[in-house]
Amino acid sequence: xxxxxxxxxxxxxxxxxxxxxxxxxxxxxxxxxxxxxxxxxxxxxxxxxxxxxxxxxxxxxxxxxxxxxxxxxxxxxxxxxxxxxxxxxxxxxxxxxxxxxxxxxxxxxxxx
Amino acid sequence: xxxxxxxxxxxxxxxxxxxxxxxxxxxxxxxxxxxxxxxxxxxxxxxxxxxxxxxxxxxxxxxxxxxxxxxxxxxxxxxxxxxxxxxxxxxxxxxxxxxxxxxxxxxxxx
Numbered sequence: 001x002x003x004x005x006x007x008x009x010x011x012x013x014x015x016x017x018x019x020x021x022x023x024x025x026x027x028x029x030x031x032x033x034x035x036x037x038x039x040x041x042x043x044x045x046x047x048x049x050x051x052x053x054x055x056x057x058x059x060x061x062x063x064x065x066x067x068x069x070x071x072x073x074x075x076x077x078x079x080x081x082x083x084x085x086x087x088x089x090x091x092x093x094x095x096x097x098x099x100x101x102x103x104x105x106x107x108x109x110x111x112x
Numbered sequence: 113x114x115x116x117x118x119x120x121x122x123x124x125x126x127x128x129x130x131x132x133x134x135x136x137x138x139x140x141x142x143x144x145x146x147x148x149x150x151x152x153x154x155x156x157x158x159x160x161x162x163x164x165x166x167x168x169x170x171x172x173x174x175x176x177x178x179x180x181x182x183x184x185x186x187x188x189x190x191x192x193x194x195x196x197x198x199x200x201x202x203x204x205x206x207x208x209x210x211x212x213x214x215x216x217x218x219x220x221x222x
Contacts, residue, residue, distance in 0.1 A: 031208060033210070035212075040214070040215075041214055041215075042116075042200060042212040042213050042214040042215050043156075043200070043202075043212040044212075045209055045210070045211075048208060048209065050208050056208075058209065090155055090156075097204075097208055098143050098144040098204030098205075098210075099144070099204075100146065100158050100161060101146070101148075101156075101158070101202075101210060103155040103156050103157070104155060105154075105155050106154075106155050
């Protein structure tokens with residue numbers, strides 16, 4: 001099992017560009033999450049999903065969009081990138097509500 | 113707003129000592145509590161989880177939960193330099209979200 005896989009690992013964007021961070025898991029987990037982590041800070045929830053076709057906003061959803069067409073995939077879309085979106089993004093999944101989160105390796109995004 | 117707060121540190125302990133990390137949470141509906149370790153530039157990895165009041169021990173690690181005080185702690189006995197990392201406390205809410213603290217940076221001095 002590969003677990004949770006994120007791509008790309010690093011990306012530099014110009015202000016106003018758009019991109020998609022990919023996340024896929026092979027553990028058949030229903031619950032998937034996108035977090036961002038700024039330097040010296042904890043994890044802030046952007047969006048989450050409790051199953052295919054169901055998504056919901058977290059604490060910091062502005063400037064992002066998600067979709068969940070399959071159990072395995074949970075891509076995060078950044079529209080009109082801004083310097084404030086410079087961060088490390090982590091995708092995570094869990095099998096049960098409130099269960100252990102399995103994290104991807106992270107995607108480091110810089111917006112210049 | 114539901115919050116998880118940690119003593120931000122940084123915390124330094126000598127090798128072989130006990131490191132004590134603390135966390136409080138605001139959502140009384142939280143049912144599950146986690147301690148993750150995060151090395152610099154890496155993703156968080158689970159160290160301990162606890163669901164019930166009291167202590168839970170796993171090797172050198174002990175998690176303590178007091179729901180009445182809304183308090184979670186992690187004790188690391190016989191601290192090793194390899195324990196130097198940031199420790200994140202997380203609470204699983206009554207809904208489907210997890211709330212994370214800002215982390216406590218621990219340095220174990222050889």
